[in-house]
Amino acid sequence: MTRITKLFISFVVLVSSTGLVFGQKEFYNNNKFKQLDEELPTPNVYRTGSGAPGHEYWQQKADYVIEASIDEKLHRLTGAETVTYYNNSPDVLTYLWIQLDQNMRATDSDTYKIRQNKVGKSVNINQLAGIDGFPEYDGGHKIQKVTDASGNPIKYTINKTMMRLDLPQALNPGEKVTFNIDWYYNINDRLLMGGRGGYETFAEDGNTIYTITQWFPRMAVYDDFNGWQHKQFLGNGEFALTFGDYDVKITVPSDHIVASTGELQNPDEILTEEQKKRFEESKTADKPVVIVSQKEAEKKEKTVESGTKTWHYKAKNVRDFAFGSSRKFIWDAMGVDINGKTVMAMSYYPKEANPLYGQYSTEAVAHTLEVYSKYTIDYPYPVAISVEASNGMEYPMICFNYGRPEKDGTYSPRIKYGMISVIIHEVGHNFFPMIINSDERQWTWMDEGLNTFCQYLAEQEWEVGYPSRRGPAENIVNYMKGEKNNITPIMTNSESIKQFGNNAYGKPATALNILRETIMGRELFDYAFKEYAERWAFKHPKPADFYRTMEDASGVDLDWFWRGWFYTTEAVDISIEDVTFVELDTQDPKVEEAKRKAKRDAQPKDITTIHNEEINLSRRVDRKPELKDFYNSYDELDANYEDYEKYKKYQSSLNKNDKAWIASNKHLYEVKFKNVGGLVMPIIVELQYEDGTSEKKYIPAEIWKKDDIVVSKVFVCDKPVVQFVLDPNRETADIDTENNYFPRQNQMSRFQLYKSGANQPRSYDSGRLNPMQKAKKKK
Numbered sequence: 001m002t003r004i005t006k007l008f009i010s011f012v013v014l015v016s017s018t019g020l021v022f023g024q025k026e027f028y029n030n031n032k033f034k035q036l037d038e039e040l041p042t043p044n045v046y047r048t049g050s051g052a053p054g055h056e057y058w059q060q061k062a063d064y065v066i067e068a069s070i071d072e073k074l075h076r077l078t079g080a081e082t083v084t085y086y087n088n089s090p091d092v093l094t095y096l097w098i099q100l101d102q103n104m105r106a107t108d109s110d111t112y113k114i115r116q117n118k119v120g121k122s123v124n125i126n127q128l129a130g131i132d133g134f135p136e137y138d139g140g141h142k143i144q145k146v147t148d149a150s151g152n153p154i155k156y157t158i159n160k161t162m163m164r165l166d167l168p169q170a171l172n173p174g175e176k177v178t179f180n181i182d183w184y185y186n187i188n189d190r191l192l193m194g195g196r197g198g199y200e201t202f203a204e205d206g207n208t209i210y211t212i213t214q215w216f217p218r219m220a221v222y223d224d225f226n227g228w229q230h231k232q233f234l235g236n237g238e239f240a241l242t243f244g245d246y247d248v249k250i251t252v253p254s255d256h257i258v259a260s261t262g263e264l265q266n267p268d269e270i271l272t273e274e275q276k277k278r279f280e281e282s283k284t285a286d287k288p289v290v291i292v293s294q295k296e297a298e299k300k301e302k303t304v305e306s307g308t309k310t311w312h313y314k315a316k317n318v319r320d321f322a323f324g325s326s327r328k329f330i331w332d333a334m335g336v337d338i339n340g341k342t343v344m345a346m347s348y349y350p351k352e353a354n355p356l357y358g359q360y361s362t363e364a365v366a367h368t369l370e371v372y373s374k375y376t377i378d379y380p381y382p383v384a385i386s387v388e389a390s391n392g393m394e395y396p397m398i399c400f401n402y403g404r405p406e407k408d409g410t411y412s413p414r415i416k417y418g419m420i421s422v423i424i425h426e427v428g429h430n431f432f433p434m435i436i437n438s439d440e441r442q443w444t445w446m447d448e449g450l451n452t453f454c455q456y457l458a459e460q461e462w463e464v465g466y467p468s469r470r471g472p473a474e475n476i477v478n479y480m481k482g483e484k485n486n487i488t489p490i491m492t493n494s495e496s497i498k499q500f501g502n503n504a505y506g507k508p509a510t511a512l513n514i515l516r517e518t519i520m521g522r523e524l525f526d527y528a529f530k531e532y533a534e535r536w537a538f539k540h541p542k543p544a545d546f547y548r549t550m551e552d553a554s555g556v557d558l559d560w561f562w563r564g565w566f567y568t569t570e571a572v573d574i575s576i577e578d579v580t581f582v583e584l585d586t587q588d589p590k591v592e593e594a595k596r597k598a599k600r601d602a603q604p605k606d607i608t609t610i611h612n613e614e615i616n617l618s619r620r621v622d623r624k625p626e627l628k629d630f631y632n633s634y635d636e637l638d639a640n641y642e643d644y645e646k647y648k649k650y651q652s653s654l655n656k657n658d659k660a661w662i663a664s665n666k667h668l669y670e671v672k673f674k675n676v677g678g679l680v681m682p683i684i685v686e687l688q689y690e691d692g693t694s695e696k697k698y699i700p701a702e703i704w705k706k707d708d709i710v711v712s713k714v715f716v717c718d719k720p721v722v723q724f725v726l727d728p729n730r731e732t733a734d735i736d737t738e739n740n741y742f743p744r745q746n747q748m749s750r751f752q753l754y755k756s757g758a759n760q761p762r763s764y765d766s767g768r769l770n771p772m773q774k775a776k777k778k779k
């Protein structure tokens with residue numbers, strides 16, 4: 001260590017523009033940087049403190065062999081399944097829990113009972129029907145029989161949407177058990193009752209699209225964290241599912257085309273020679289190849305075949321299985337290269353979705369696989385399918401999306417970009433939660449939030465200026481400044497979330513984008529995010545595993561960020577409260593004299609002096625000069641002998657460096673920042689200089705460590721600052737920008753905004769006609 005002589009330079013406070021009043025207490029600490037240890041589970045051999053699976057991590061496995069058939073007349077699905085359940089846990093199991101999701105639609109379902117209702121001024125009949133569900137529709141899972149491998153009945157108990165099998169013999173660690181369930185259920189009218197799956201019948205041609213989801217009794221998850229995850233399926237909290245291999249035979253009317261999870265095992269029985277040829281071509285094509293054309297599909301719409309066909313699929317290591325079936329389906333496909341492996345991107349859609357689906361759907365699937373693979377893991381499955389079904393819902397390898405243009409083939413930008421976004425989103429769900437298999441029943445954000453974040457990345461890689469709805473910090477501001485009693489923290493159970501879309505999709509996606517762009521930087525963030533995906537692919541991660549991995553792999557302590565953004569409803573609002581401009585006291589008698597006098601001369605004159613000057617008031621001492629003495633010409637601000645002596649001494653105390661620093665004529669600003677919103681965040685401040693240039697300073701959030709309400713920072717500048725601006729690029733979701741400026745900007749009042757219409761941007765596709773239709777009319 002070297003000893004350095006410290007130079008004490010004194011300053012004169014020139015301008016302290018207060019006017020903004022602080023409370024008496026100027027030191028606050030709400031412990032916003034306290035580590036999360038008390039909130040997170042204690043690490044153990046199954047889940048480590050680094051966020052990785054532990055050395056004794058285990059998970060269960062369930063394989064399914066299913067035969068199912070659709071009765072198009074009754075809209076009924078009938079199935080028989082054989083489940084082989086592997087107990088990889090260290091625990092002895094005496095019972096198993098199985099999910100009967102269709103019981104959410106049973107006549108005694110709690111879903112309707114716990115729904116709050118209000119009567120407004122007008123109610124439509126569907127809403128009234130929805131109060132008690134749809135009593136005339138019997139939608140529950142009808143369990144026909146449950147038997148063991150040799151066909152003997154197994155005792156079972158149904159508790160709403162969950163079924164417990166009481167095993168005849170305890171299932172020991174390392175053992176497996178096989179059992180059979182026969183069942184059927186009445187498929188719901190999706191347009192009438194809503195739902196992730198169901199049927200949609202087209203009025204014009206009388207044909208139906210089936211989207212079959214949550215359709216077979218599925219194993220609940222048993223893990224180290226919860227034991228059995230058997231929270232009831234009420235509608236919002238989605239699914240917690242075990243990985244396994246599937247062998248599924250689907251019997252449908254012979255003129256139907258089936259779109260399904262997995263790989264088709266019997267193309268020779270099912271497809272025509274022409275279809276097989278087209279499919280082969282599509283594998284190496286650089287644009288989608290039509291396998292069933294619109295013309296072919298339209299022809300089939302006009303007749304109904306009486307026979308059936310059985311489509312046989314196999315899927316390895318998936319957590320679920322879904323399919324769609326219709327004679328209306330057009331089908332196209334294109335091979336996508338994912339690091340040397342060809343994945344088939346495919347789309348199935350009715351003619352009502354053309355020309356949009358034909359042009360964009362399969363390209364959007366391919367784009368999603370490419371972008372997501374870059375940021376997470378290589379897409380591991382052989383196919384990825386987008387089905388147009390006028391909704392948005394995800395399953396392994398297959399998802400159901402919307403996007404139907406007008407009858408004249410035109411469409412609004414809202415439909416076009418909504419369609420591309422929903423396809424990216426639902427295909428993206430293959431990664432979260434189908435592969436990085438989080439518990440959706442408990443945490444919606446773990447899949448929706450992470451997926452919406454990746455969706456934003458993919459959208460921005462689609463085209464310049466893509467109109468992303470969620471991701472940019474600015475887009476979450478309205479939600480963040482909303483009524484506190486209408487907001488819940490991100491860390492809220494799926495069924496208790498208020499403002500589902502903002503809470504579970506928008507806010508976590510924005511938070512991750514802020515981490516990436518502002519707090520961690522792309523390099524550290526991307527590495528840690530990919531590490532999380534790699535560690536937890538084909539496993540069951542929990543929130544702590546995500547938080548811990550993001551920190552462990554990046555070397556950034558983010559506990560304050562998780563604590564603020566994920567556990568509270570606080571918002572970001574940092575204010576520049578005060579700027580004090582300090583100038584160097586040169587102690588040079590001549591320089592300081594001039595400054596003192598200039599300051600005095602700048603003072604306003606009092607009114608009597610002004611009036612006296614106006615009348616040129618005659619004074620006695622002017623009329624009789626003999627009355628004047630020393631003090632009539634003395635100026636107390638003049639530099640004097642003592643000043644010069646002091647200055648000489650000061651000069652001799654300065655070394656070369658000190659003198660150079662003084663000569664450089666720095667401008668010093670002490671800026672006081674206040675945390676109004678509660679969330680601690682980095683302080684990003686732009687200094688705009690008198691000469692028109694500007695400079696952005698980034699102060700890490702840790703500046704709030706000792707005092708999380710008020711902090712001050714001194715900026716040493718070469719040139720005068722005329723304006724300080726906080727967060728100039730709007731990257732922190734600061735909910736009040738008025739206090740981001742110092743001096744404050746004169747912002748237009750609400751009244752002025754209203755009058756000028758500046759606050760009312762033209763709607764994206766306002767008017768009766770969409771922009772494509774308007775353009776056609778003009779011609």
Ligand SMILES: [Zn+2]
Pocket residue numbers: 425429448451
């Ligand atoms: Zn989603």
